[in-house]
Amino acid sequence: MSKNKLPVFPSKTMIHKITNLLHDGMDARTTGKFEVPPALGDARWTDELILSTWHMAATGTLPDNLNYKTGKSNGGFDRLDFKTLDEEQWLKHSEDISTSIQLNRRDDHRKKLSPAIPIYGGGMSYGSVSVNVMMARAIHAKNWNTYMSTGEGGYPEELYECRDNVITQVATGLFGVEEKSIQASPIIEFKYAQGAKPGLGGHLLASKAGEEVAKMRGSVPFVSLFSPFPFHSTYSVEDHSKHIDWVQTINPDALISVKVSTPHDVDMVAVGSYYAGAHIIHLDGGFGGTGAAPEIAKKNIAMPIELAVPKVHKFLIKEGIRENVTLIASGGIRTADDIAKAIALGANGVVLGTSDLVAMGCTRCANCEGGPSGRGCPWGLTTTDIELQEWMQQDWGVKRLDNYYTALQWRLRDILRKLGLSDVNELVGRTDLLVYTRSDGE
């Protein structure tokens, strides 16, 4: 379609044609029927990581001939490996190996939420992604007894059918934040910062802020939205505490998650957040995904998650509060191996965002913000264009995510049993089970 032609809602035949071509094409690439696309992948998400994620999302199993463990970034997770036991000491692969974690470690009256896997879905706002994508993630979270975050863009009506598995995010722009959605959520997430653009607030460029998105956000259609930074009501940790009090008054049962970036003093921030009342400290590292961010921010501001997690974990132990708070890591976690490494470095669990999108077909072309077409993602993921968003059908997305998490859980159990552990919680902070390699993990 020419970019000068106005998008129209596609016919059923058109949707059938395009989605079939896309699905068949992805399968054909992952099965080796056709060569690996030469322009696919980069150092962090290599071609093999993308294709193996597609394979897992299609089949629910790990690929045989693709590296599904590490990228080629020359550091961090890509330099770490596990000190597995000798084969005779491995536990039997079994569903009895527990992958469930506890999100509320405080001794309070609030819900004891225990997702079946140490993973939940990171915030991707309505506007940055389509309702189809949001719903696919929400239904998948319900299927897996885990959670997904709305991101900063409001709570579309459709999400209420999954209300027990949807986290309401309260971010600095307060876009779409309503009493109703706060009351509906089991977890309220305060987003202080985002790893991909620490200190800068959210960006939703004009071309993606269409009528529906603007209505949800209480803004003017097709005007770029830049969330302020930081919260205008927060000048200190005491102000942060007031935020939490405010939300807890509206929803006394909800757990409180505080999402922060990874500056020098992230350990102090974590302690402050705990004493302000947070149940979950969510660290978002510098290599995380985004719908739009200045390139200079992605690489240069704040530290990668691999370096922040042990720093915070150790400090929380030193302060004597590690057992009372859940530490969640995100921002550059791509594989089951990354998840296990993050936990071994000190996290209780992780949040995935980009991986979900890759499972649903993302090639990481980086045109989420609109690209030269101004319409957003040509795969129908990070767009609200009425035509493009139909290329990612909700039911298909749910299946892909369910399959992908099946494979992730399988691999996570595989790692645990090879380390002689029967519960993922036993892995927390076990850096003695890691080894630093001088090659990229292969």
Place this chain on the structure above:
Amino acid sequence: MQLLNKPEENQSMIGMGEKSRLTIAEFAKESRIRADSYHRYHIDTIETKDRQALPNRFLVSVGKLGLAKLLISEVFEYWGKWDVVFARPCTYGVFSGPVGGFSPRPEKCVGCLRCTIEHPEFVTISPNPALSSLGDSYLNSTIISTIDEEAKKGTVPVRGQGYRGRFGGPGWDGMWTDMSEIVRPSRDGIHGRELISTIVDIGSKPMRLQFDADGGLVSAGPKMMSIQVPFVFDSPAKSVMTPRLAKIWKTAAEQVDTLALIPGEIVTSNNLASPSVVPIISLDSSETAGSFKNGTRMVQLDGWNPTVYSSISSSNPDLMISIRMSFEEGWQEQLNEMIDAGVSVIHFVANNHGEDGGGRFIMDLIVEAHEMLLKAGLRDKVTLLHSGGVVAADHLPKAIICGVDAVGIDLPLLVAMQARLIGDTSNREGYTAKFPRKFKDSWACQRIVNLTGSWRDQMLEILGAMGIREVRRLRGEMGRAMWCTHLEEEAFSEIEGFIGGGI
């Protein structure tokens, strides 16, 4: 653009001039005039088209037989639904020509890969080797593409998805900058009403003022000037620096309110002297230092000779004399000597990969120079500039964190003008540049202005994230840097096999 330190600028306070007492009405009127004449510093960027476009990012290959077969089969499958038959798998217009995929338009390809995933049998998208082979190991094709975009649009490059590169890395990539979750320089955004200053001072500030018994000032005041951005335009290789290029440097520097460093002979022969031009003069031609008129504020001596320095500084007391020196063996002693001699502006120069003769990276060298001056208690008496190895927007704040006041840039300006660099680009004199065949000076100037606007805005992003309100306060703020080697040591030292030392 606002040009500071203009002699004609009236700096007096309202009511403190010749007419010392104003009526309320006069005061209000005068205040209004002053307020209305306030000009907030801003770089006017204008999208400026390519004159010698970079090679396309991707090559698009479509098998015509495969495409024809597909069309025929779809004609039968979707008979009558022509919009479905002719739907093209690209939202960017690669197949938008009259014959669609039979004559694709690779210049429009952004690498989403939807076409090759949908039609793996006959569509292939590959990275274009003509683009990836541009530049060298330091000023690589990614940086060149980024500069090209910055110079074209004058905006901060914004993309979706996350970081795509290596974890840490050598040189500047081994440093991350800090941010604050709460502290902000302003409450209405980095481009809001409150100004985040990128002004830097060039010259010497007196460490204290001295007064006589009657309260009269007896010590000299500050001998310095301010520029609006923490970078100056340095002179590229001699084989590249022509009078035409020098004029472009000068015009762009005047627009941005920074300095253009231009060989003295070109300044003289082309009458380019100006407050924004700093003639570079060799030790052999130091007698020309006083010959530059038209408001020249500073000259730069290319090398150090205490006798020459003493001679020209005493014969040109109103002129700032800066010294250009390389990080060669014994530079520390030379630095001490210059400080003792009263040099107030020192311009270090490394090769274009940011290394000294021994391969040591400038980050460490700058830190060493800065700390030497700090220990001697003389840091504010001296301005440190540095050129060489600053080729991307993130290098700028990182160099300042290491301790320089401002940096010199040259290669990025050439790239902004879409010049192709040929030869050994690591060597400051080892390359030549092939410029677009036809271009106007105004086009080149605007491309440079756009680049500076983009870099300044990116500087504001970094300062905003840190909660720092002016770039002068960033100088030497190593507490706001996070070093990959240190953080890895802290995070991984207990892990078997970790030996540290960076990657």
